[in-house]
Amino acid sequence: MSVSETEKKPMQKTRSGIPAVKVQDVSITYRTTFERVPTFKSAIVRLGRGERAIREVKAVQNVSFDVDHGTTIGIIGANGAGKSTLMRSVAGILPPTSGRIEVHGRVSTLLALGVGFNAALSGKENVVLGGLASGMSRKEIEARYEEIADFAELGDFMEMPMRTYSSGMFSRLAFSVAVHMDPDILLIDEALSAGDASFKTKAAAKMNELVSNSRTMFLVSHAMSSVRELCNDCIWLHKGELMMRGEPNEVIQAYTKFLQVGEAESVSLEDL
16 A cells, blocks of 8 residues: 555645654664574584574664644554654664654653663652653752642652552653653653553543644554544554555554454454
8 A cells, every 4th residue: 555645745834844853764674683493503503604693674664754843643553563663763762774853842752661760769769860861950850740740640659669660650650751841742652551541531631732732742552542532643654664644534444444454343443
């Protein structure tokens, strides 16, 4: 399937003419040791020759798109599609193998549950570390600490080591830190999957608040209902390639049809 007509149209820019994020012909390739059926003999032969079995994985292939300020864009696709890899590259964590990514604004990331947290430290101490990593001063962090703690609703657990937290508690604090760091661009990868229904509602309201203030948001998710409710733009990736770009309902319909899963069938849209 080729890129949709929506993708071919020039993206609307900000008043300054500069998009929040510009991805230009980006490819990301991993090189890893690999052997399908390792044997003692083959291992000895490689050792004697000083060789290793190397496999290249093309996680992202020639992907290009612009995202305007104030856009909430969902990124969907099956496992292994390259969604998280692309987000790590936009965040500046993983440099592209080729191509170029331009980011205009302060980025706050929530790319995996608890990534960047030190489990031996308390929740409060991790809030400070997260703020410093985002470029905030200690005074700015102190001014926002109560708001972050109140949003996470962890009570006395904020003073306890994060190794004592459940996955849901990790999720609450990670999300609260990410959205209260005054981001221009927020990258979220499956952040809402571990929260309970009440927290998901609260998180969705906070995300809508950020977008209403002309913040830009990327939401990587398998939850099609979340993408429909929260996003006004959508990208579908498949095996590292950009398959389609457009309005969320349109892209989700094409994606589910591609997977041969009808929307009327008894398959939850949270599991695609």
